[in-house]
Each structure stands twice: as structure tokens, then as C-alpha cells.
Amino acid sequence: MTILDLPDLALVALVGISGSGKSTFARRHFVPSQVLSSDTFRAMVRDDENDQSATGDAFDVLHYVAAKRLRAGRLTVVDATNVQPHARAAVVATARAHDVLPVAIVLDTPEPLCWERTQARPDRAFGREVLRRQHRDLQRSLKHLAREGFRKVYVVRDPDTVELRYERLFNDRTDLTGPFDIVGDVHGCRVELESLLLALGWDLVRDGDGRAVDASHPLGRTAVFVGDLVDRGPDTPGVLRLAMNMIAGGRALCVAGNHENKLLRHLRGRQVQLTHGLPESIAQLAADPVDGLDRFLDGLVSHYVLDGGKLVVAHAGLKEEYHGRTSGRVRAFAMYGDTTGETDEYGLPVRYPWAQEYRGRAMVVYGHTPTVTPEWVNNTICLDTGAVFGARLTALRYPERELVSVEAAAEHYAPARPLRAPVPDRAPGQLRLSEVTGRRHVQTPYGTVTVPAEHSAAALEVMSRFAVDPRWLRWLPPTMAPASTSAQDGYLEHPVEALADLRAAGVDRVVCEEKHMGSRAVVLVCRDAAAAAKRFVDDGSTGVVYTRTGRLFFEPERTEQLLERVRAAVTSAGLWEELETDWLLLDCELLPWSAKARTLIDQYAAVGTAGRTVLPAALAVLDAAAGRGLDVTALRDRLGAGLRDVQAFTDAYRRYAPADAEVTLAPFAVLAAQGRTFADRDHGWHLELADRLVAADPAGFTPTRRLVLDLSEPDAAERATAWWLELTGAGGEGMVVKPYAGLGVRDAKGRLVQPGVKCRGREYLRIIYGPSYTEPEQLAGLRDRRLGRKRSLALREHGLGLAALAEAAADGPLWRVHELVFAILASESEPVDPRL
Structure with a gap:
């Protein structure tokens, strides 16, 4: 063979x-x-x-x-x-x-x-x-x-x-998931490397002279060197011996740096310039030879793709189209970066700022260009902090995104150019119009969402004229699909179908939550103005409360008053310390509905007033006609039923327009905090935290009643129906049925499951479908509701929202968060029956 x-x-x-x-x-x-x-x-x-x-x-x-x-x-x-x-x-x-x-x-x-x-x-x-x-x-x-x-x-x-x-290609180590300790440019600084490994929790193995020659981590972490182990520093052989033994033992990886490439060419007799620290390495290696050095240097690859493609390590960085590729130009870019063709005042090449244009999904970690302070730029970070120049040696813990540095023992080599902080091409809170206009394909871990150009234009109108400062806008709630149309006599929506929808998606446990008749509100609250200024907006505010389309509910003064109550409750409940954060993002309902929907209620009132005025007069005329012997019974019965429906319609909307009611919040999910999102927590956890806020301030918060059901129990539908009828019979809007396991539940095929299906009460739906919608002929026509587009829209927006939460919690670049949130808002322009 x-x-x-x-x-x-x-x-x-x-x-x-x-x-x-x-x-x-x-x-x-x-x-x-x-x-x-x-x-x-x-x-x-x-x-x-x-x-x-x-x-x-x-x-x-x-x-x-x-x-x-x-x-x-x-x-x-x-x-x-x-x-x-x-x-x-x-x-x-x-x-x-x-x-x-x-x-x-x-x-x-x-x-x-x-x-x-x-x-x-x-x-x-x-x-x-x-x-x-x-x-x-x-x-x-x-x-x-x-x-x-x-x-x-x-x-x-x-x-x-x-x-x-x-x-697999040599650079393909997607099978390695870490955790990793990624070490910046060492440049022969053995003492600093030993100190950094100790700070990272590594155990060192030393030779008879006390020099570390190997290392292992008690928690099984893997070191990844970004290249440039050699040149300039005082002990290139010691650094090489330590790194090579760690790599040989499977405890480390290393990519090729430009200095390794130059040293290899010298060892093979090529003509190279003896500059930039190479003479020091040659002299040190002559005095202290390292076995297998030529083979080691020759085996270094240009870059590694790690952790299923989520992490890329290259000496000088790597743009997305080169990830996992193999060619001379990929290797050149990975070792040397890209230049503009110009030289600076020190005679050094001007690097092209590829990271400022990077939009890839993988985190790219690199070195090569010394900087005072590592800074995240579009999910990339440079770890060369000039150890050999007397500054620091830095490592990044992955996936923790934690930077660990040690001070240099001395200035071992004078830099040709003074170390300087990176200068981004725009301020951290600055966004570009080109990132949200036109037809766009937005990538998320849950699939690609296409945003048509006309939807982008509509969202841009809202963003530019009505929405809050985009630095606050970290998430928008997805639209919510209703339960399948009910086959129950006299009902358009019913718990039987709501539970069946989730059971069909493979959900075995649900929570039925009271659906408050209010307005969906997103509350981003900071511990104080300093925390808000550091993480979001430096304008003296301490947070924001906005609608599901990103608009402010109230003027700034009233918003701050509401935030002060939220902050006091969070403090009293001990959530700042428990969640280790200075900010929280909450999903709530703002009550009463009239606080936002006064104009809409006035429209409903006009319909009710017209019906209550016209129909009694018409009935009086019919009564007079009947008194003269005319047979108007059928017409009078129809108009009489219409008057009863109009009165029921009036009763329905009046429940949600209380006069002078205090504004309260009904929280039902804690979405994110500094460094984490809580999409994986079950709804029991979310609602328990919500209950603690209610207990801390019963006047400022409204509790959310709930019923947890195991769908395998034979009486689950019966219990849900009885609870729902009790809620709606007392004037409630209905309920939302959610997978108990949390926000990011997937089905057996790995697809997102609806985060919740709403099941609205029979009387509440009069507001939506009209006073007489329960008449048999009207109800029969309404049963042909086409829910496919609404459900698809809800899942797309949900996936975008989960991705936005992850980016916001991880301190992702604002452009990426904004891209995702903007796509949710743009999706709202999709033509879907507004009654659904």
C-alpha cells in the first residue's frame, strides 16, 4: 500500500x-x-x-x-x-x-x-x-x-x-484548549523569564549553577512564547535551554520570531548583518553551546491557531485571512509584520497598524514592537513590554485575559527608539459609520445574520436621532414570539400550546413567569460615577435606563433618581461584592405601562369612547324601530354584542393606565457584569437575585410571580393552565414560558431554543386584535397566524444579543458590541405582523 x-x-x-x-x-x-x-x-x-x-x-x-x-x-x-x-x-x-x-x-x-x-x-x-x-x-x-x-x-x-x-498543518493546534500563559519577547533575559514563570505559578527545575533548565505548572497550563527568545539580553543560551526543554516536554510552544530567523540563517552560513543583538548571541552561544539549536530553530512555525480557532499567536501579529494558512508571505507577516515603506526619525521601519483594522473572531496575541503598556486593540494585544530595554516582561493568561508582569533586573540593551505607548487611530469610544451601513453579514457564535441595507438605514435613523449614547448601549432585548395558535375553543393563545412548543424543542423543564403589563427596560447601573466614567461614559451619570429600541425613558435627572434606588438595592442585597463587579446589566419591566405608553393608551381610549358613544345611540334607534313592529332582532343582538365587547376592551386597557402610579421595576434577569455574562445561569438563579432586590426595596421593585414545571409530569399543562387563568382572570396580561436552564439553551442539533414564548390572556388580546376578536368568525380568521418569520426573527435577535453580552462582559471593542446591538435594532425593521 x-x-x-x-x-x-x-x-x-x-x-x-x-x-x-x-x-x-x-x-x-x-x-x-x-x-x-x-x-x-x-x-x-x-x-x-x-x-x-x-x-x-x-x-x-x-x-x-x-x-x-x-x-x-x-x-x-x-x-x-x-x-x-x-x-x-x-x-x-x-x-x-x-x-x-x-x-x-x-x-x-x-x-x-x-x-x-x-x-x-x-x-x-x-x-x-x-x-x-x-x-x-x-x-x-x-x-x-x-x-x-x-x-x-x-x-x-x-x-x-x-x-x-x-x-494537519504544523500551525493547526486547534485541539489544544489551554489554559495558556503567553509570554512576550524575552530577548535573552533569563532571570526575568524565571521571575515571570514563578509569578505565573510554574515550578522551576534548576541545574547545579542555580539556573532554571525546565519548568512545569501544577495545574497543567501550557506556556506559549511569542518568539524573539534570543539576542540583546545577557543569557540567550539559558533562555533557549529553558524554553527548549519545556517544549520538548510538551509543556510549551514557541513561534518563530524575526531574531530566531536571523540567528538560524547565520548558523547556516548565510550573509546577515551582525546588528540588533546578534553579536551578543553569537558570543554567548560560542561560550555556552546549546545542543540541537539548529534543529529547534528550523522547526519553529510562523504562528499557531489554538483553542478551536479562538486564539492565534504570532510574533508580529497576523491578519485574519492569514490565520491557519501556509506561505512565504504568511511567514513573513507573522515574523516581521507589515510596514508602510517609511522610516521614522530613528531610522526604523514604520509599522502598518494592522490591528486597528482587525475584525477577526480569533484573539491575536503577539509581540515584536515594544510598547510601554499592553492595550487591547480589536481583540488583539501586543505583549512586548521591553524587558531587555529595562522595562517589564509580560505574559497573558488565557482564557482569563489577565496580564502578569515582572520588572526587568536592568537595562540590558539600549533601545534605538524610546518605548512609547500605542496610539490608536481613534478614541476608545469612537465608532465608524462604515461599520453599520449597507448590507452586512454579522458573525455570531450562533450563525451569520444578514442585515439588509434598508434595515440598516432605518436603524441608523433611530440611533442617530433617538437612541442613547452607544457607549451605554450594550444589549437590546430580542423580540418575543407567541405560543403556537391555540386549538382550544374561544382562545387564540393558551398554555397547552406554549408548553408543547418548548417540549418539541427538547426542553424538559420550564419556568412560567408572570408577564407584567409594562415596558421592557434595560437597566445598566454602575456603583458610582467613577466606575461609569472608567468603563462607559464620563459625563457624571451613573448608568442608563432605556427601552427595547435603545431610547431613554426619562430625562437625565429622573433617570438618575431611578438609578439611585436601583444602586441602593444592589448595595443592600450585596450584589457588588458577590458578583465582583462595579456595574450590572439588568433585564426588567418598567411599570406602569402608562409611564411610556400614554400616547398608545390615548389611541385605545379613542376607540373605546367612540364605541361607547355610538353603539348605545344605535341600540336606542333599534329599540324604537322594534317598538313600531320592525324585526331588527338580529341586528340589535349583533350591536349589543359589539357594545359588550367594547366595554370589555375598555376594561382591558384601563387596567394598565392607573392614575399617578409610582414607577417601579420588575427585574427578571441579571444579564452581565464586569468580566462575565450570566446567560448560562438558570432562571431560578436570576429570579432569586431579583427577589433580593425586591426585598431590599419593596416600593421600588415589583416581584415576578413564577411557576416551575417538569414537562414530564402528566398534570403540567393542567397546572400551568390553572395558574394562567388565575393571573389573567385578575387582570394580568399573561405569562412567558422559558426554558428553566437559562438564556442560551440549545436543542439536540445545537440550535438556539426560543428564550421564551409568550402566552397572553384572552381579555388582554382584545387590545391587540380589537374588541370583537373573540367572535367565532373573527377568531377563525385569526387562527391562520403565520408565526415562522416572527420566530426566526426572535432567534436571530437572541443570538445577536447573547454575542453582544459576551463582548460587553469581556471588555470587547466597542465597535463589535455596537455592530451586534445595531443589528438587533436593524432587525426590528423586518416586516412582521405587529400583533404577534
Whole structure:
């Protein structure tokens, strides 16, 4: 058996003359979507796979599709003769353009056998001389394939003995999930490296001279060095020996730095300039040789992709399109970064600020460019804090995002350029219009959400004219889908269907929460003005209270009064200390409804007033007509029923418009705090914290009644119905049924489950569907509600919201939080029946 090792991501060129068995080989070893056949593309452009005049157009399309696949990270196979250098050059160029490895698999089938197969195919009309010419071209090509750029070349003479085996790229360590201690540029500073490892909790193994030669962590953490272990510092051999032993023991990784690359070239006799600390390393290594150094330096990869693709470590950083790719330019970028082509006043190259344009999902940790203080820039961070220049050696704990530094023992090498803090291209709270306009595809851990351009425009109108300062706007509530339309007589929504909806999604335990008739309110409260200024907005305010579309409920003075009550309750309940935070994001209902919906109530009142005025007068006329002997019974019954419905409609909205009622908050979820989101906590935990706020200030907070049900119990629907009828019979709006396990529940296929389905009361729905909606003919028409779009919208907004919470809690860049929240607001422009 012949084993062919192929990279997981590559552009494979099948090379062989007509009839050599390339297509058969492709069908046997690759899935159809991976194979791009020149015959198929000739047929695609000219309806005839044998039309050689279509070859140019066919290959144009083939390479276009290959480029799209490679950009998406998909292994691709080109099934063509590829016996001529220009054809293979196009394959190599396409691979290089997308930074993947080109591989050649040559099917060196004897020409007589190929001719025999060709004669057996009636669609092949060319003569044997064509095959002979192809065979000559192939034989001349065999010894040149590697020089042409193919990283692997396999010559197959017996396809039946071949087995393909896939190997991951050297930079692909997505299987390693950490935790990691990522160490910045060491530059020969052994003493500082030892101090940093001790500060990180590592145990050191020392030699007879007291120098650390190995290290391990009692909690199994892995060290990751960002490169530049060597040069400039006082003990390059000691640093190398320690790092190499840690790597050999599987306790560390290291990427190639530009200084390692230069040292390797010197060791191999290449002409390099003896500058930037290289002479010091040469002298130290001559006095204290390190075994296996050449092999170690040669084995360093350009970058690592770790933790399922969530973390990338490269010496000089790496833009997203290079993550997990392999090419000379990827390696150059990873080791040296990108420059503008200019030099500064110290004669050093001006680095291109790639991190300021980075929008990737992976965290990128790097070094290379010394800085005074590491700063997060768009989910990237530089850890080179100039240890060799007398500043500090720094490490990042991952996934904790905690920085740990130790002071340098001395200035071991004078910097050519004074250390300076990074200068971002915009203030931390600044946003760009281009990040929210036009048609956009917003990535979340729960899928991609497409925002049409017209929805973006509508959201921009709200954001620019009505919404709160976007630095406060860290989350918006998703829309909520109603339960499936009820089959119960006289009801449009009913608990039976609400429970069935969640049971169908695989939920086995639910909490039924009282649905307050108020306005959804998001409360972001800070411990004090200083905490607000440090984390959000420095304008003297201590938080914000906004609607589900991001608008303020009240003027600033009244908002601060409300926040003061919330803050006092949080303090009394001990939540600042318990949750280790200086701010909290709460999901609440603001009561009464009239505090926000006065205009809407006035509209309902107009309908009620008109009905109560007109219908009695009409009934009086009908009574008079009946007194004269006219048969108006049917009409009078219909109008009488209408008057009863209008009165029920009036009673329904009047319940929610109390005069001079005090504003209160009904909290039901603690969404996020500094450094964490609570989407994984169950609703019992959320409601217990809400109860503590109510207990701390019963006048300022309203409790949320709830009923927890195990859906496997036979009387679950009966109990839910009885509780719901009791709530709605007393004038309540209804209930919301939620998966008890929390906000981010997924079904068996990994898809998000609705965070809650609302089940509104029969009388409350008169406000929504009109006074007479319960009439049998009207109710029958309303049962044909199309809920699919509403449910899809709710899930999309929910996924965006969960992603926004995670970014906000982790101190993610404002542009990313804003992008997600803006997408939620834009989704509200989607045309959906507003009554649902």
C-alpha cells in the first residue's frame, strides 16, 4: 500500500495524460464537491466537455471557483491533464494567492494503456499522436515539479495501491484548549523569564549553577512564547535551554520570531548583518553551546491557531485571512509584520497598524514592537513590554485575559527608539459609520445574520436621532414570539400550546413567569460615577435606563433618581461584592405601562369612547324601530354584542393606565457584569437575585410571580393552565414560558431554543386584535397566524444579543458590541405582523 500524505488544506493538481485514470482516482479518493474537472467546466461554458475551443474560458471559471473554495478554507482538487508548465503554473499561482500548499499527484500510467482506454470512449476523437505528445510533456515535467512550487509531489504508477492520509498543518493546534500563559519577547533575559514563570505559578527545575533548565505548572497550563527568545539580553543560551526543554516536554510552544530567523540563517552560513543583538548571541552561544539549536530553530512555525480557532499567536501579529494558512508571505507577516515603506526619525521601519483594522473572531496575541503598556486593540494585544530595554516582561493568561508582569533586573540593551505607548487611530469610544451601513453579514457564535441595507438605514435613523449614547448601549432585548395558535375553543393563545412548543424543542423543564403589563427596560447601573466614567461614559451619570429600541425613558435627572434606588438595592442585597463587579446589566419591566405608553393608551381610549358613544345611540334607534313592529332582532343582538365587547376592551386597557402610579421595576434577569455574562445561569438563579432586590426595596421593585414545571409530569399543562387563568382572570396580561436552564439553551442539533414564548390572556388580546376578536368568525380568521418569520426573527435577535453580552462582559471593542446591538435594532425593521 502506498500512503499519500496530504495537508488538510491544499490545492491538489492531478497530473496525467488523457486516459491515465485521473477522474477515476478523483472519484475514489475525494468527495465530488472537492473536485473541479476541466471537462465539467468545458461543458458548463459550451455544453460539450470535448470542445477544446472552450478550454480558456473553462479554466477561467475553474480557477475562479477554486479561489472561492480556498478562501473558505476548503481542500480543492483540479482534475485536468496539467502536463504543460503553464497549466501547472496557474495552479501554483492560485494556491499561493490564497496561502495554501500546492500538491501534485502524478498518475504515470503507461501510454499504451491510456490509448487503449481512449479508444474505448466514443466521445474521444483525437489521434494517438496527441497522447504521445502529452506523455513526452509529462516525462519532461517530472523532475521539475518541486522547483515549480509544488510542496509535495507524488508519482503514482499503480492507483489501486494508493491510500490517502490527511495531516494537519504544523500551525493547526486547534485541539489544544489551554489554559495558556503567553509570554512576550524575552530577548535573552533569563532571570526575568524565571521571575515571570514563578509569578505565573510554574515550578522551576534548576541545574547545579542555580539556573532554571525546565519548568512545569501544577495545574497543567501550557506556556506559549511569542518568539524573539534570543539576542540583546545577557543569557540567550539559558533562555533557549529553558524554553527548549519545556517544549520538548510538551509543556510549551514557541513561534518563530524575526531574531530566531536571523540567528538560524547565520548558523547556516548565510550573509546577515551582525546588528540588533546578534553579536551578543553569537558570543554567548560560542561560550555556552546549546545542543540541537539548529534543529529547534528550523522547526519553529510562523504562528499557531489554538483553542478551536479562538486564539492565534504570532510574533508580529497576523491578519485574519492569514490565520491557519501556509506561505512565504504568511511567514513573513507573522515574523516581521507589515510596514508602510517609511522610516521614522530613528531610522526604523514604520509599522502598518494592522490591528486597528482587525475584525477577526480569533484573539491575536503577539509581540515584536515594544510598547510601554499592553492595550487591547480589536481583540488583539501586543505583549512586548521591553524587558531587555529595562522595562517589564509580560505574559497573558488565557482564557482569563489577565496580564502578569515582572520588572526587568536592568537595562540590558539600549533601545534605538524610546518605548512609547500605542496610539490608536481613534478614541476608545469612537465608532465608524462604515461599520453599520449597507448590507452586512454579522458573525455570531450562533450563525451569520444578514442585515439588509434598508434595515440598516432605518436603524441608523433611530440611533442617530433617538437612541442613547452607544457607549451605554450594550444589549437590546430580542423580540418575543407567541405560543403556537391555540386549538382550544374561544382562545387564540393558551398554555397547552406554549408548553408543547418548548417540549418539541427538547426542553424538559420550564419556568412560567408572570408577564407584567409594562415596558421592557434595560437597566445598566454602575456603583458610582467613577466606575461609569472608567468603563462607559464620563459625563457624571451613573448608568442608563432605556427601552427595547435603545431610547431613554426619562430625562437625565429622573433617570438618575431611578438609578439611585436601583444602586441602593444592589448595595443592600450585596450584589457588588458577590458578583465582583462595579456595574450590572439588568433585564426588567418598567411599570406602569402608562409611564411610556400614554400616547398608545390615548389611541385605545379613542376607540373605546367612540364605541361607547355610538353603539348605545344605535341600540336606542333599534329599540324604537322594534317598538313600531320592525324585526331588527338580529341586528340589535349583533350591536349589543359589539357594545359588550367594547366595554370589555375598555376594561382591558384601563387596567394598565392607573392614575399617578409610582414607577417601579420588575427585574427578571441579571444579564452581565464586569468580566462575565450570566446567560448560562438558570432562571431560578436570576429570579432569586431579583427577589433580593425586591426585598431590599419593596416600593421600588415589583416581584415576578413564577411557576416551575417538569414537562414530564402528566398534570403540567393542567397546572400551568390553572395558574394562567388565575393571573389573567385578575387582570394580568399573561405569562412567558422559558426554558428553566437559562438564556442560551440549545436543542439536540445545537440550535438556539426560543428564550421564551409568550402566552397572553384572552381579555388582554382584545387590545391587540380589537374588541370583537373573540367572535367565532373573527377568531377563525385569526387562527391562520403565520408565526415562522416572527420566530426566526426572535432567534436571530437572541443570538445577536447573547454575542453582544459576551463582548460587553469581556471588555470587547466597542465597535463589535455596537455592530451586534445595531443589528438587533436593524432587525426590528423586518416586516412582521405587529400583533404577534
